Amino acid sequence: MIRSVYILGQQSNLVYSKEYAQIESKNSLIEYLVNLTQFLNNIDLEGKIEYMNLAGTRIFYKVVPDYTFIFVADKADDTEQIEEKVDQLVDVFLREFGHLASSGQPLEGFDVKVDEIAVTMVKVAILGFAGVGKTTTLHLLRGETLPLIHDPTIGVSIKKLPEEVENANIVLWDLAGQSRFSILWAKMIANAQVVIIVTDSTLENVLRSKKLVTLVKEEVPDAKVIGIANKQDLPTALTPERVGQILNIPTYELVAIDISYRDRLIQIIRKAILEGKAEAKPPPTT
Amino acid sequence: MPSGAFVVHWDDFQGLLVKKRYPDSLRLNEKSLNLIYYEHQQGGEIGLRNLKVDTLNLASFTHKNYPGWIVCFVLGEGEDYKVNEKLLSGMGRFIVELINVEPDLVDIQEILDDEIILAELEEEQKLATIFITPSAAILLEKMQQEGVEKAAKLSMWLKNQTQTEGLDIREVAAPLLESGVLKVERIGKTTEAVFLVKDVFFYRSPPVEAIKYSLQTMPPIAEEYIEYVTNFFSPPPPNKGYNPTIPDDDPNSPLVEDREKTSALLANSFHYQILNVLRARPMTVAEIADVTNLPNELVQKVLWSLESNKVTVSLKGTEHWALATNPTLESFMPEYVLPIISRKVQQKEITAETATRYLEILIQNWGEKK
Numbered sequence: 001m002i003r004s005v006y007i008l009g010q011q012s013n014l015v016y017s018k019e020y021a022q023i024e025s026k027n028s029l030i031e032y033l034v035n036l037t038q039f040l041n042n043i044d045l046e047g048k049i050e051y052m053n054l055a056g057t058r059i060f061y062k063v064v065p066d067y068t069f070i071f072v073a074d075k076a077d078d079t080e081q082i083e084e085k086v087d088q089l090v091d092v093f094l095r096e097f098g099h100l101a102s103s104g105q106p107l108e109g110f111d112v113k114v115d116e117i118a119v120t121m122v123k124v125a126i127l128g129f130a131g132v133g134k135t136t137t138l139h140l141l142r143g144e145t146l147p148l149i150h151d152p153t154i155g156v157s158i159k160k161l162p163e164e165v166e167n168a169n170i171v172l173w174d175l176a177g178q179s180r181f182s183i184l185w186a187k188m189i190a191n192a193q194v195v196i197i198v199t200d201s202t203l204e205n206v207l208r209s210k211k212l213v214t215l216v217k218e219e220v221p222d223a224k225v226i227g228i229a230n231k232q233d234l235p236t237a238l239t240p241e242r243v244g245q246i247l248n249i250p251t252y253e254l255v256a257i258d259i260s261y262r263d264r265l266i267q268i269i270r271k272a273i274l275e276g277k278a279e280a281k282p283p284p285t286t
Numbered sequence: 287m288p289s290g291a292f293v294v295h296w297d298d299f300q301g302l303l304v305k306k307r308y309p310d311s312l313r314l315n316e317k318s319l320n321l322i323y324y325e326h327q328q329g330g331e332i333g334l335r336n337l338k339v340d341t342l343n344l345a346s347f348t349h350k351n352y353p354g355w356i357v358c359f360v361l362g363e364g365e366d367y368k369v370n371e372k373l374l375s376g377m378g379r380f381i382v383e384l385i386n387v388e389p390d391l392v393d394i395q396e397i398l399d400d401e402i403i404l405a406e407l408e409e410e411q412k413l414a415t416i417f418i419t420p421s422a423a424i425l426l427e428k429m430q431q432e433g434v435e436k437a438a439k440l441s442m443w444l445k446n447q448t449q450t451e452g453l454d455i456r457e458v459a460a461p462l463l464e465s466g467v468l469k470v471e472r473i474g475k476t477t478e479a480v481f482l483v484k485d486v487f488f489y490r491s492p493p494v495e496a497i498k499y500s501l502q503t504m505p506p507i508a509e510e511y512i513e514y515v516t517n518f519f520s521p522p523p524p525n526k527g528y529n530p531t532i533p534d535d536d537p538n539s540p541l542v543e544d545r546e547k548t549s550a551l552l553a554n555s556f557h558y559q560i561l562n563v564l565r566a567r568p569m570t571v572a573e574i575a576d577v578t579n580l581p582n583e584l585v586q587k588v589l590w591s592l593e594s595n596k597v598t599v600s601l602k603g604t605e606h607w608a609l610a611t612n613p614t615l616e617s618f619m620p621e622y623v624l625p626i627i628s629r630k631v632q633q634k635e636i637t638a639e640t641a642t643r644y645l646e647i648l649i650q651n652w653g654e655k656k
Contacts, residue, residue, distance in 0.1 A: 106376050121299050123298070154317045154320045154324075155316075155317070155319075155320025155321065155322060155323060156301060156320060157316065158301040158316070168317065171300070173297055176320075181324065183324075183327055183328060184323075184324060184327055187327065190298045191298040191299065200626050265477070
């Protein structure tokens with residue numbers, strides 16, 4: 001994730017800053033970045049974006065006339081993606097806000113643009129056979145009241161998680177579980193970073209759901225796959241451990257109609273996103 | 287006739303997005319869009335199909351080159367889409383092509399009112415697609431050596447060449463099959479044979495028709511135009527002009543590169559339309575836009591793109607654009623395969639039945655009609 005964004009002026013003065021994560025010893029970091037900017041003003045990077053590693057973070061910087069742009073991101077982030085975002089920000093700033101900054105005026109509207117660029121989108125697909133509680137899980141994640149009448153999903157229902165997780169907008173894809181829609185599953189889980197396979201914790205459904213695990217591993221091998229043993233309040237429910245053993249994926253208990261599970265589920269997704277990033281290939285060193 | 291239309295695009299992160307709609311009052315919900323998408327995925331086929339979604343009677347169009355796009359035309363209740371099938375497909379083709387190059391220029395109302403269409407690929411465009419599909423181009427080279435070959439053997443050969451598993455020979459050879467360059471037929475009970483029916487030659491020819499026209503009706507333009515064309519094809523020595531007959535067996539040959547680049551222009555429908563109207567005579571941007579029904583901005587951009595590839599030229603001191611060189615793809619009978627067939631029969635590489643069938647196919651395609 002992008003942890004913070006800084007723009008420094010010619011005198012190494014802070015023109016703009018935005019933090020997306022808590023930064024330990026923030027003052028020291030700013031002081032370091034000011035020194036870095038002074039140093040960069042004396043060398044020619046030929047307009048290229050460079051980066052350096054600092055503890056668990058990676059600091060990306062680009063120097064253009066009058067300004068130095070700095071992104072602090074996670075080491076595990078995709079270098080190319082961050083570089084692309086740096087370029088986007090430089091472009092937007094110079095095009096639309098450079099004149100305001102140079103005349104010392106407030107950068108009105110710039111915050112929104114920075115968010116658009118720095119906040120990433122994470123796709124979380126919720127997959128499972130009909131009636132296991134996928135849409136209920138979606139409602140739970142969104143903190144919504146459950147509808148009184150069951151209305152089967154047609155194709156897919158796409159909703160955003162109200163809050164950002166790890167500086168990312170979470171887009172939840174609740175896939176229709178009816179077998180006629182199974183032809184869409186492969187297409188719809190494309191580019192998902194996390195796939196949640198929901199089961200109703202009955203032996204029959206869990207055994208059937210093994211097929212879904214295979215499908216996900218074939219179609220999106222880089223995605224983190226987690227199992228949900230839903231309907232744990234029912235007497236016939238297999239334990240989450242047993243469901244996990246059968247599916248051979250990390251599996252967590254859930255009662256999707258119980259709002260108290262919401263925070264726990266969000267933490268599970270957060271963990272999956274972080275683990276997914278950590279498992280990503282390390283970028284080549286420069 | 288459709289009373290409205292909307293364009294839907296599939297996005298891996300955001301799902302189905304309505305990119306354009308007319309009229310603005312047209313209301314669409316997630317379920318309807320999902321059903322439309324589902325029907326197309328289920329059917330698998332591309333082109334135009336009829337869908338009844340909620341209260342809407344739709345003719346929805348998909349294009350094989352743009353799999354993520356669906357254009358839906360809203361028809362009247364009980365209206366049969368087949369009555370206007372050609373028109374709807376043409377408008378659908380126009381919309382998806384334009385939205386992929388200049389989305390801001392897509393005006394659904396104008397397209398429906400003026401019935402702006404994009405025709406299906408012309409013969410030379412189909413031939414051009416061969417050279418922009420690398421596996422099809424190498425398959426053609428192989429067939430120039432073989433004349434006729436078993437499909438299974440060809441499939442193995444291609445797999446080795448491209449180091450790709452699970453290659454579907456029909457898919458790879460699609461541009462060759464659709465343009466009639468290759469033909470696949472079952473011979474006997476088990477053998478599927480691939481035949482080379484046509485060969486293709488690419489060259490740039492002088493734009494004779496357009497020059498003649500300018501000499502007759504546009505004398506002030508003609509002189510500069512002729513000078514430009516002459517300089518390209520036969521400049522004064524020691525410069526060497528364009529020569530399409532230099533050997534092209536080297537993959538880095540400038541001729542091969544030129545064939546690839548120019549084929550991409552021919553295969554692109556907007557480029558082709560503009561190039562094609564300029565074959566007759568020089569025109570201004572406004573005239574081209576008028577004849578082709580394309581937006582002025584697009585015409586201008588395409589002309590610049592063609593100019594950078596030495597296909598068009600802007601005539602100084604006028605607002606006219608002219609064809610500088612005329613990209614030509616000609617198909618011809620591959621006579622050179624006759625001794626190859628004879629050798630293959632002698633060496634028992636193919637059966638007499640296969641050879642006979644091959645000769646029949648060549649006669650059907652190239653023989654004089656009685």
